[in-house]
Amino acid sequence: MTSFGPQIIAALIVGLILGLVAKYTGSTSEEPNALGEALQIIGSSYVALLRTAVIPLIFFAVVASIANLAQVTNAARLAWQTLLWFGITALISVTIGMGLGVLMQPGANTGQSAPAEYDGKTGDWLGFLTGLIPSNFLGLGASTKLAEDAATTSISFNVLQILVIAIAVGIAALKVGKAAEPFLAFSASILAIIQKVLWWIIRIAPLGTVGLIGNAVASYGWDTIGALGKFTLAIYIGLALVLFALYPILVRSHGLSIKQYFSGVWPAVQLGFVSRSSIGTLPLTQRVTERNLGVPSGYASFAVPLGATTKMDGCAAIYPAIAATFVAQFFGIDLGVTDYLLIALVSVLGSAATAGTTGAVVMLTLTLSTLGLPLAGVGLLLAVDPIVDMGRTAVNVAGQALVPTIVAKREGILDAELYNAPRNGNPFADDSIAATQDQSAATSANA
Numbered sequence: 001m002t003s004f005g006p007q008i009i010a011a012l013i014v015g016l017i018l019g020l021v022a023k024y025t026g027s028t029s030e031e032p033n034a035l036g037e038a039l040q041i042i043g044s045s046y047v048a049l050l051r052t053a054v055i056p057l058i059f060f061a062v063v064a065s066i067a068n069l070a071q072v073t074n075a076a077r078l079a080w081q082t083l084l085w086f087g088i089t090a091l092i093s094v095t096i097g098m099g100l101g102v103l104m105q106p107g108a109n110t111g112q113s114a115p116a117e118y119d120g121k122t123g124d125w126l127g128f129l130t131g132l133i134p135s136n137f138l139g140l141g142a143s144t145k146l147a148e149d150a151a152t153t154s155i156s157f158n159v160l161q162i163l164v165i166a167i168a169v170g171i172a173a174l175k176v177g178k179a180a181e182p183f184l185a186f187s188a189s190i191l192a193i194i195q196k197v198l199w200w201i202i203r204i205a206p207l208g209t210v211g212l213i214g215n216a217v218a219s220y221g222w223d224t225i226g227a228l229g230k231f232t233l234a235i236y237i238g239l240a241l242v243l244f245a246l247y248p249i250l251v252r253s254h255g256l257s258i259k260q261y262f263s264g265v266w267p268a269v270q271l272g273f274v275s276r277s278s279i280g281t282l283p284l285t286q287r288v289t290e291r292n293l294g295v296p297s298g299y300a301s302f303a304v305p306l307g308a309t310t311k312m313d314g315c316a317a318i319y320p321a322i323a324a325t326f327v328a329q330f331f332g333i334d335l336g337v338t339d340y341l342l343i344a345l346v347s348v349l350g351s352a353a354t355a356g357t358t359g360a361v362v363m364l365t366l367t368l369s370t371l372g373l374p375l376a377g378v379g380l381l382l383a384v385d386p387i388v389d390m391g392r393t394a395v396n397v398a399g400q401a402l403v404p405t406i407v408a409k410r411e412g413i414l415d416a417e418l419y420n421a422p423r424n425g426n427p428f429a430d431d432s433i434a435a436t437q438d439q440s441a442a443t444s445a446n447a
């Protein structure tokens with residue numbers, strides 16, 4: 001079976017060819033021909049599949065993450081330090097992303113105008129705050145448009161409201177205690193099911209890619225391809241700055257070896273790049289965090305799974321920051337200081353909405369809806385999403401191992417000997433050293 005990466009590349013080539021054929025046979029976005037219409041249907045159907053999973057994905061992912069706090073009842077300081085460093089690294093990462101978006105202008109000079117549904121308003125603090133208040137339990141809304149001969153009603157959802165509801169329910173479940181255990185177990189089961197369905201959707205991404213890139217070419221022409229290429233370059237520059245500049249600075253500033261950090265975390269980073277799933281990489285991420293980086297297993301078993309759903313410097317910081325500026329520039333919409341502050345706030349607070357699989361799509365939807373930018377940008381950027389998702393996931397995984405390591409070092413519980421142990425080209429520290437450490441830990445516990 002052909003691996004996923006080549007499938008995506010092949011899909012991009014096929015989509016590009018079909019899009020050009022559609023365009024040069026007279027297809028337009030307003031009046032598509034048969035091929036153009038088929039590409040539209042394939043692309044929009046794939047986006048619809050992703051959007052269908054957003055509400056349950058956010059709700060149960062956040063509830064499950066909060067429930068993990070129960071595992072560290074006697075380690076409130078560790079939990080607080082973990083969340084604090086999640087926020088600090090996310091804030092720095094989103095700042096890098098916004099800076100690159102302004103500097104590189106990935107979506108500028110396309111000559112496109114905003115879609116008809118765009119009301120000409122970007123975000124504001126009042127709208128952000130009022131948007132946090134749920135209008136109903138599911139954060140759903142409906143709007144009706146009247147035409148000459150018909151009326152159409154569309155259902156929408158407010159991601160921020162869903163996030164607030166999920167946080168409230170998760171905290172309430174922790175407060176209730178034992179009586180809420182069946183609910184938390186049910187939530188974890190539902191989340192596992194949703195993630196499996198999402199993985200199936202991800203597996204058909206090549207088909208969706210054909211439709212999305214083909215429709216983009218047929219509708220916008222070469223300007224879109226050039227803009228998406230520049231956008232992809234900007235994303236990878238941002239990811240490289242986080243992975244190879246920010247993270248090493250943080251590692252070194254805590255008195256740790258940069259070489260040991262990278263050699264220790266690299267097996268998980270490689271798997272994250274190939275699998276494009278933080279959840280799928282989670283077992284390996286937790287293993288390298290404990291076995292290579294010397295983080296105690298009791299703390300790692302809390303911090304790493306929590307990070308797999310809420311610690312996304314690639315998906316929830318770099319990507320939405322550059323993507324939001326791209327969408328605004330692509331459609332000729334000016335962003336002000338308030339808009340950039342909202343991007344930073346949403347990236348830091350809203351990363352809990354990511355779920356280790358299609359977190360970037362959720363964060364992009366959240367960011368664009370908060371800023372009031374056209375959601376048509378989601379479908380446009382999905383055309384190259386599989387390409388950038390590999391790099392995003394690799395950075396996510398590296399950050400999910402980094403924060404527990406930093407916190408463990410700051411709290412004096414990091415096993416320095418295991419962290420600095422020679423690996424001799426092996427994916428994990430020498431078994432003899434790990435065994436010695438395990439025996440020492442057991443002796444200390446018995447004492």
